[in-house]
Amino acid sequence: xxxxxxxxxxxxxxxxxxxxxxxxxxxxxxxxxxxxxxxxxxxxxxxxxxxxxxxxxxxxxxxxxxxxxxxxxxxxxxxxxxxxxxxxxxxxxxxxxxxxxxxxxxxxxxxxxxxxxxxxxxxxxxxxxxxxxxxxxxxxxxxxxxxxxxxxxxxxxxxxxxxxxxxxxxxxxxxxxxxxxxxxxxxxxxxxxxxxxxxxxxxxxxxxxxxxxxxxxxxxxxxxxxxxxxxxxxxxxxxxxxxxxxxxxxxxxxxxxxxxxxxxxxxxxxxxxxxxxxxxxxxxxxxxxxxxxxxxxxxxxxxxxxxxxxxxxxxxxxxxxxxxxxxxxxxxxxxxxxxxxxxxxxxxxxxxxxxxxxxxxxxxxxxxxxxxxxxxxxxxxxxxxxxxxxxxxxxxxxxxxxxxxxxxxxxxxxxxxxxxxxxxxxxxxxxxxxxxxxx
Numbered sequence: 001x002x003x004x005x006x007x008x009x010x011x012x013x014x015x016x017x018x019x020x021x022x023x024x025x026x027x028x029x030x031x032x033x034x035x036x037x038x039x040x041x042x043x044x045x046x047x048x049x050x051x052x053x054x055x056x057x058x059x060x061x062x063x064x065x066x067x068x069x070x071x072x073x074x075x076x077x078x079x080x081x082x083x084x085x086x087x088x089x090x091x092x093x094x095x096x097x098x099x100x101x102x103x104x105x106x107x108x109x110x111x112x113x114x115x116x117x118x119x120x121x122x123x124x125x126x127x128x129x130x131x132x133x134x135x136x137x138x139x140x141x142x143x144x145x146x147x148x149x150x151x152x153x154x155x156x157x158x159x160x161x162x163x164x165x166x167x168x169x170x171x172x173x174x175x176x177x178x179x180x181x182x183x184x185x186x187x188x189x190x191x192x193x194x195x196x197x198x199x200x201x202x203x204x205x206x207x208x209x210x211x212x213x214x215x216x217x218x219x220x221x222x223x224x225x226x227x228x229x230x231x232x233x234x235x236x237x238x239x240x241x242x243x244x245x246x247x248x249x250x251x252x253x254x255x256x257x258x259x260x261x262x263x264x265x266x267x268x269x270x271x272x273x274x275x276x277x278x279x280x281x282x283x284x285x286x287x288x289x290x291x292x293x294x295x296x297x298x299x300x301x302x303x304x305x306x307x308x309x310x311x312x313x314x315x316x317x318x319x320x321x322x323x324x325x326x327x328x329x330x331x332x333x334x335x336x337x338x339x340x341x342x343x344x345x346x347x348x349x350x351x352x353x354x355x356x357x358x359x360x361x362x363x364x365x366x367x368x369x370x371x372x373x374x375x376x377x378x379x380x381x382x383x384x385x386x387x388x389x390x391x392x393x394x395x396x397x398x399x400x401x402x403x404x405x406x407x408x409x410x411x412x413x414x415x416x417x418x419x420x421x422x423x424x425x426x427x428x429x430x431x432x433x434x435x436x437x438x439x
Contacts, residue, residue: 042066042074043101043110049117053090054149060177061085065113074098078113085115087179089153090146093118120145130159131422137161150176166190181212196322196335196345196439198237199244202229220256223284225249238342250288252281262300267359267376267417269308273298294321308376310357322347323386324407324438329353330382331409331429336439338386352402353384359415376415378427383408407433 045062047055061084068074078096085094094117101110126141137159144154153172159165168188175181190203205226212219228248232241255278262271275296282289299311322335322345329337338348358379366372385406389398413427431438 038109039069040071040074040109040111041107042068042113043105043107044112046112046114047117048114049119051119052122052149053117053119053146057150057176058085061088062113062115063177071111074111074113082115084179085117088151088174090120090151091117092120130161135161135163137164151179163195164190164192180218182210184209184211193233194335195233196333197347198233198241198344200231200233202231203227216259218258218260220254222254222256223252224254225251225286228288236343238344240341240346241344248288249286250281251284251286252279252288253284254279262298264420266420266423267308267415268298268300268310269302269359270300272300290320306361308359310359311355312357313352313354320347320349321351321386323351323353323384326425326427328382329384329407329409329431330380330411330427331431332407332434333439337384337407337435339388340437348386349388350398350402351384351386353382355380355382362414374417376417378413378415378425380412380427381408381410383433405433405435407431407435407438 042065045065047058047062062081065074065077065081068077075098078098082094082096085091094115097114097116099112099114101107101112122144124143124145126139126143128139128141130137130139138161140158142156146152147154151174155170155172156168157170158167166189168186168190170184170186170188172182172184175183186207186209188203188205188207192201192203193199194201203226205224207222207224209220209222211221226249228250230245230248232245257274257276259272259274262268262273273296277292277294279290279292281292297311297313301309301311303309322338323329324332324337325334335347336345338351339346359376360379361368362372362375362377367375383406385402385404387401389401409429409431411427411429413425416424418424
């Protein structure tokens with residue numbers, strides 16, 4: 001619930017004396033006693049401040065308030081309903097007022113709950129910068145929340161980066177009463193540069209996706225149609241890269257499943273993460289055909305002295321992947337591990353990667369309880385491998401090939417957590433198992 005407005009600090013003194021206080025009536029005393037010590041009934045729930053929002057889509061979010069049995073339960077369920085209303089992304093502010101019921105039908109233990117809402121403007125804009133994966137970009141956004149009055153959202157976004165420029169238009173529609181079940185349509189154009197492969201790629205596409213929860217998992221079903229254009233980034237591009245240049249059409253179906261019990265996505269101290277992705281192209285049109293499989297496992301455990309252990313593993317994944325850099329195997333340049341041709345890295349059809357991280361407080365705990373708690377000492381060990389397969393060989397030969405020439409690195413550094421938005425790392429890495437051609 002939002003904070004209360006402060007009392008006025010200036011103005012005439014309101015001197016209140018004992019003689020001025022009215023003696024409460026016996027009926028009010030008995031009603032107060034009923035509310036504190038006995039069950040209550042929520043008779044009415046009001047939503048004040050609605051403009052273009054349709055009331056029928058909000059009844060699902062506040063229905064739980066009517067099931068409250070006592071005053072504490074009313075407060076708890078009202079807070080949960082407030083969080084659900086804010087999650088819809090159509091209100092700037094939601095306040096809750098709980099009062100005794102008034103009117104002819106008022107019961108002695110009846111309560112009225114009022115949600116005072118302030119809707120977002122019909123159009124909002126944003127400007128921000130993003131930094132990640134060794135790239136910076138400027139992002140301009142235009143959003144039309146609550147387009148048709150039932151939490152729909154129309155968004156336009158333009159991003160200009162040091163290596164990539166993109167823009168897209170998306171429409172988002174949740175199912176009333178089940179915000180986790182939602183439908184989205186996206187139209188986009190993305191241009192990216194990949195200097196490690198001397199490639200430039202431009203994608204123009206459309207996608208539709210449906211997201212829904214199932215037990216403790218979250219699923220996303222997606223269809224995507226893309227017109228892809230590959231070109232050489234430099235005149236010195238290898239012949240293998242030039243062979244990949246040109247136009248292609250991809251039509252694919254994909255499924256993603258996520259189980260996430262971590263307490264934080266930026267610097268978790270406990271919980272686990274499981275991601276499984278499958279993508280199948282070529283059976284719904286287009287001239288690109290492939291099957292792509294990958295999944296990720298992550299475990300986090302809090303240890304003694306406020307330390308945390310982080311285990312990360314990407315098992316064997318099939319299709320076309322790149323490996324190396326701060327997000328996979330530290331100490332190696334971005335995507336600069338594995339097969340190459342004339343200095344251009346071509347990626348591989350199969351890879352695996354894993355890591356063990358240990359996060360501890362700074363030595364001697366400077367700034368404990370304040371700014372110093374945002375910093376952590378970081379020790380890590382990374383490993384992985386990437387290669388192409390000979391499909392005439394069996395699975396045992398494939399596993400043996402993945403176990404050869406493993407790249408790994410270890411080191412230490414300092415991590416700065418920037419709220420729940422991002423983290424900055426300064427690490428000293430020692431790469432090991434370096435093969436000819438690795439950078």
